[in-house]
Amino acid sequence: xxxxxTFYLETFGCQMNVHDSEKVVGTLISQGYRQVESVEEAxxxxxxxxxxxxxxxxxxxxxxxxxxxxxxxGKKFGVLGCVAQQEGEKIFDRxxxxxxxxxxxxxxxxxxxxxxxxxxxxxxxxxxxQTTETFETExxxxxxxxxxxxxxxxGCDKFCAFCVVPYTRGRERSRTSESILAEARQMAxxxxxxxxxxxxxxxxxxxxxxxxxxxxxxAAVGEIAGLKRVRFTTSHPIDFTRDxxxxxxxxxxLCDHVHLPVQSGSTRVLGAMQREYTRDDYLERIxxxxxARREISITTDIIVGFPGETEVEFEDTLSxxxxxxxDGTFSFKYSPRPNTPAQTMADSIPEEAKSRxxxxxxxxxxxxxxxxxxxxxGQILEVMVEGTNPTRGQLIGRTSQNKTLNFTxxxxxxxxxxxxxxxxxVTASFPNSLLxxxxx
Numbered sequence: 001x002x003x004x005x006t007f008y009l010e011t012f013g014c015q016m017n018v019h020d021s022e023k024v025v026g027t028l029i030s031q032g033y034r035q036v037e038s039v040e041e042a043x044x045x046x047x048x049x050x051x052x053x054x055x056x057x058x059x060x061x062x063x064x065x066x067x068x069x070x071x072x073x074g075k076k077f078g079v080l081g082c083v084a085q086q087e088g089e090k091i092f093d094r095x096x097x098x099x100x101x102x103x104x105x106x107x108x109x110x111x112x113x114x115x116x117x118x119x120x121x122x123x124x125x126x127x128x129x130q131t132t133e134t135f136e137t138e139x140x141x142x143x144x145x146x147x148x149x150x151x152x153x154x155g156c157d158k159f160c161a162f163c164v165v166p167y168t169r170g171r172e173r174s175r176t177s178e179s180i181l182a183e184a185r186q187m188a189x190x191x192x193x194x195x196x197x198x199x200x201x202x203x204x205x206x207x208x209x210x211x212x213x214x215x216x217x218x219a220a221v222g223e224i225a226g227l228k229r230v231r232f233t234t235s236h237p238i239d240f241t242r243d244x245x246x247x248x249x250x251x252x253x254l255c256d257h258v259h260l261p262v263q264s265g266s267t268r269v270l271g272a273m274q275r276e277y278t279r280d281d282y283l284e285r286i287x288x289x290x291x292a293r294r295e296i297s298i299t300t301d302i303i304v305g306f307p308g309e310t311e312v313e314f315e316d317t318l319s320x321x322x323x324x325x326x327d328g329t330f331s332f333k334y335s336p337r338p339n340t341p342a343q344t345m346a347d348s349i350p351e352e353a354k355s356r357x358x359x360x361x362x363x364x365x366x367x368x369x370x371x372x373x374x375x376x377x378g379q380i381l382e383v384m385v386e387g388t389n390p391t392r393g394q395l396i397g398r399t400s401q402n403k404t405l406n407f408t409x410x411x412x413x414x415x416x417x418x419x420x421x422x423x424x425x426v427t428a429s430f431p432n433s434l435l436x437x438x439x440x
Contacts, residue, residue, distance in 0.1 A: 006044070007034070086168050146419030228421065305334045305358075373434065380426075383405050
């Protein structure tokens, strides 16, 4: 009897990587593999990698080095995703115990690569990143039975000076609106109530058949019977148009949350970053959302310490936080990435200064969130139940504005199951979450 084929998969990075991992899991299961919960149990250990920042990339290689000793136990190792696409077969030199290197455009070829692995050979899949076949989801094993992802556009044409994505994911290519809507209907028919449309620049979507604009696609997905919530991420400001806000206002299922990365509050730094918009352009888009009939939660990404950023320009970013009043930010220190234009710029900001600026920005934003969260006190919000926190005796829910709301069940009522929707009265607020009691 042949030995059981088992695999362990760890995912780094964004939602697109998470969804890519669902495709990988589905493919491996279709090939007779069983997913296990630890490296020790697995015959094949896979890492789906992110190279958007140096720290994420180094974490992968550190992890691979840690597990090299397990090669003697007959385990095989594979590197998937952006680092695989970026480094290619050089990974075999850097980590000789790795047997599989596969970029995100090549997951459809995993069955053939697994045959090579099982024959004791190395396998590499680094196909043309322009292929639209990366959208195939025949074997997708969705990890959440209530909320699911749909990739609508791959790649990026923006070539921001700091970003490696165009070099790891390739140029932009969109799915047809018909195929997206068919997948969304299939998910709704399978009991999913929330879908999230994904793309490196999701609102840069262009229907190859020219049947729907991005806002029309949003509305059409939001009108599918059975779907209660539709999200989308990540948007690029240059392609964020007023009709997107109009769609959110018009279609209740479209969540009232927009993630709109700004990266810097300084127009000069934005120019150096090759972001294609000014501070005023960005604030115009914020004004559209602030004028909407629905209250839209706004989050963003920020980089501090980009080459040449002065103290005054850093202050411009702090003042932008005050002007927008974000509900949340993801902030990072600049780190040079391979092949990007910024890699050739003098990284003139000392690491100590980057760390100081990041700490100041994060503390400033924390105070803004502490103040903003108070506006929800006394409100009754609908949440999707995500799970429980037994230690605190609380349930964990998420609002349509993408806020975590921890709550206790209504007295005398059965505890709601994950995936159900309940109303919660907000009784306390914190910078990153809300607290409440379920309404009976």
